[in-house]
Amino acid sequence: METTNFTIQGTNIEMLPELFQKTLPKRRDNGHRYVSSSDQTLIYFWERFYFRIGSHLLVCVIFEFENDKRCHIEIVSGGGKAGTLSLTWGAENHSLNRVMKWFQTICTHKNNDWEIVHTG
Numbered sequence: 001m002e003t004t005n006f007t008i009q010g011t012n013i014e015m016l017p018e019l020f021q022k023t024l025p026k027r028r029d030n031g032h033r034y035v036s037s038s039d040q041t042l043i044y045f046w047e048r049f050y051f052r053i054g055s056h057l058l059v060c061v062i063f064e065f066e067n068d069k070r071c072h073i074e075i076v077s078g079g080g081k082a083g084t085l086s087l088t089w090g091a092e093n094h095s096l097n098r099v100m101k102w103f104q105t106i107c108t109h110k111n112n113d114w115e116i117v118h119t120g
Contacts, residue, residue, distance in 0.1 A: 001076065001077065001078035001079075001092065002076075002077045002078070002092040002093050002095075002096045003074065003075065003076045003077075003096075004074075004075050004096060004100060004119070005072065005073060005074040005075070005119075006072075006073055006100075006103070006116050006118055006119040007066075007070060007071065007072045007073070007116070007117050007118040008070075008071050008073060008103065008107060008114050008115065008116055008117070009069055009070045009071075009114070009115060009117050010069060010107075010112060010113045010114035010115060011069060011112075011113055012112065013065070013068065013069055013070065013071050013114065014065070014068065016063065016071060016106075016114070017042045017044070017063050019106065020044065020061070020063075020102070021033065021044065023102070032044070032045055032046070039065075040064065040065050041062065041063065041064050041065070042062070042063040043060065043061070043062050043063075044060070044061045044063075045058060045059065045060040045061070046058070046059055047059075047079075048095070055079065055091075056079055057077065057078070057079045057091050057092065057095055058076075058077070058078055058079045059075070059076070059077050059095050059096075059099065060074075060075070060076040060077075060078075061073065061074070061075050061076075061099060062074040062075075062076075073103065075096055075099050075100060077092045077093070077095040077096040077099075078092060079092075103116065104116065
């Protein structure tokens with residue numbers, strides 16, 4: 001299992017999960033979205049089959065809103081192991097990096113003032 005976490009701040013940060021759901025990742029299913037009763041926590045998760053390892057990989061992205069201008073994000077990528085040595089052949093790390101790159105790209109987009117202020 002691979003994990004990373006970071007914090008994004010800026011105006012209209014509440015739009016971040018909706019934009020995330022619409023644009024990443026390109027997958028066959030829609031995954032699943034969980035919203036806490038307080039609307040402070042949103043969790044997206046989906047599976048992807050990796051043919052080269054013959055296994056599914058689960059990716060989970062957790063949005064925790066601290067306030068209307070700050071959001072803590074946790075990405076977890078797990079599973080995808082195959083064989084007697086339980087090797088992932090880079091599938092977990094690849095998925096984690098792919099999601100992280102999306103956040104880095106969206107934060108540098110000229111139509112918003114979002115920035116990554118803390119990386120864990």
